[in-house]
Amino acid sequence: MKFEGNKIEQTIVNKAKQLGASLAGIARIADLKASKSYERYAQSPFYETYGPESPNYFKFKGFKWREQHRSVLVWALVHPISQPALDWWSMKVQGFTPGNGVMRSQSKRLRIWLDEALGINALSLPYQIEFGGAFLKDAAHLAGLGVIGKNNLLVTPDYGTRVRLRGIFMEAGLEPTGPLDFDPCSGCDQPCHRACPRNAFRSGAYERALCMQENDKREAEAEILDGSIMGIEEPSEVVKPCRYCELACPVAQGTSLSPGDRT
Ligand code: B12
Ligand code: SF4
Ligand code: SF4
Known part of the structure; x- marks a missing residue:
């Protein structure tokens, strides 16, 4: 990660880690706007409630991208296989998944600290794009947390792809901490593609519609689980993505998991 002479950037990244981030970095919003996901999204938008033409856009104007926002702080929380519930969805859980709940609270604390300690106005981004969130894999790539792998996910040197992301926009023109010189997919025989139950990489690239079929099925198969599993008081309906x-x-x-390891 590039830090030479960039004291503020290093201070911010260190603070994110002190508050529990497994990885953290900074990217320029101008670079994020020019990134691959925004380029793709502009060609075929799929969030009905998102975009300047949408009647709902101004409802969420508190989250609108503003000129003053020049940098994005993006951080990762490791989701190890030993803690699957971090990733499970319940409408009764704050932030919908226990992992997202942790990251939401980190986000709030970081935003307040940026203002109080460094005088930087900041905006905690919501997870969902349609409510003003940003494409976080691209932000994390630009910030040097990892690279986009053949599984269409961020792959990091320290935790592989088993991380979840969160971002904060900052009213400060900071130096980016990435990207990273890392190429894990060259020479890999792509177990990620073979593992997919929907063959969503059949064309060689990720196909959203096929992946959605699997995740829709899982939503329909939601089960009632004890609250203690999700860190809440009462039982709730839980979806396992x-x-x-x-x-x-x-x-x-x-x-690595092979298709035969599926349960
Ligand atoms: C909507 C959404 C979904 C939807 C739609 C997915 C989709 N990709 O379209 C569904 C429900 C299907 C889904 C599935 C999953 N998701 Co999801 N999803 C999101 C969300 C909210 C927005 C993503 C999105 O709409 N992207 C827009 C489209 C245009 O981009 P894309 O298809 O994702 O891929 C782009 C990049 O890969 C990029 N790209 C490709 N090559 C390169 C190279 C470079 C250099 C760069 C910069 C970019 C780049 O171009 C692609 C577009 O062509 C993000 C959170 C967020 N705010 O970012 C999480 C997120 C991407 N999902 C995440 C995860 C983990 C998953 C799942 C594993 C399910 C799960 N357990 O949560 C699967 C994985 C599917 C896969 N292999 O991609 C994580 C990714 C973590 C990581 N390590 O990367 C995120 C960041 C959420 C989080 N909690 O941290 N997801
Ligand atoms: S399994 Fe191999 S090809 Fe797939 S994302 Fe990981 S390193 Fe890349
Ligand atoms: S269906 Fe599962 S394995 Fe296939 S792309 Fe979607 S999340 Fe990945």
Whole structure:
């Protein structure tokens, strides 16, 4: 990660880690706007409630991208296989998943600290794009947390692809901490593609519609689980999203899942 002479950037990244981030970095918003996901999204938008033409856009204007926002702080929280519930969805959980709940609270504390300690106005980004969130894999790539792998996910040198992301926009023109010189997919025989139950990489690239089929099925199969599993008081309906392409990636894990390992 590039830091030479960039004291503020290093201070911010260190603070994020002190508050529990597994990885953290900074990217320029101008670079994020020019990134691959925004380029793709502009060609075929799929969030009905998002975009200047949408009647709902101004409802969320508190989250609108503003000229003053020049940098994005993006951080990762590791989601190890030993803690699957971090990733499970319940409408009764703050932030919807226990992992997202942790990151939401980190976000709030970081935003307040940026203002109080450094005088930087900041905006905690919501997770959902349609409510003003940003494409976080691209932000994390630009900030040097990892690279976009053949599984269409961020692959990091330290935790592989088993991380979740969160971002904060900052009214400060900071130096980017990435990207990283890291190429895990060259020479890999792509267990991530073989692991997919929907063959969503059949064309060689990720196909959203096929992945959605699997995740829609899982939503329909939601089960009632005890509150203690999700860190809440009462039982709730829980959805377990698919992670096969993520868990199959051997980077920083030493093992990979093959299709026969599916449960
Ligand atoms: C909507 C959404 C979904 C939807 C739609 C997915 C989709 N990709 O379209 C569904 C429900 C299907 C889904 C599935 C999953 N998701 Co999801 N999803 C999101 C969300 C909210 C927005 C993503 C989005 O709409 N992207 C827009 C489209 C245009 O981009 P894209 O298809 O994702 O891929 C782009 C990049 O890969 C980029 N790209 C490709 N090559 C390169 C190279 C470079 C250099 C760069 C910069 C970019 C780049 O170009 C692609 C577009 O062509 C993000 C959170 C966020 N705010 O970013 C999480 C997020 C991307 N999802 C995440 C995860 C983990 C998953 C799942 C494993 C399910 C799960 N357990 O949560 C699967 C994995 C599917 C896969 N292999 O991509 C994580 C990714 C973490 C990581 N390590 O990367 C995120 C960041 C959420 C989080 N909590 O941290 N997801
Ligand atoms: S999340 Fe599951 S269905 Fe979607 S691409 Fe990955 S393995 Fe395939
Ligand atoms: S399994 Fe191999 S090809 Fe797939 S993302 Fe990981 S390193 Fe890249």
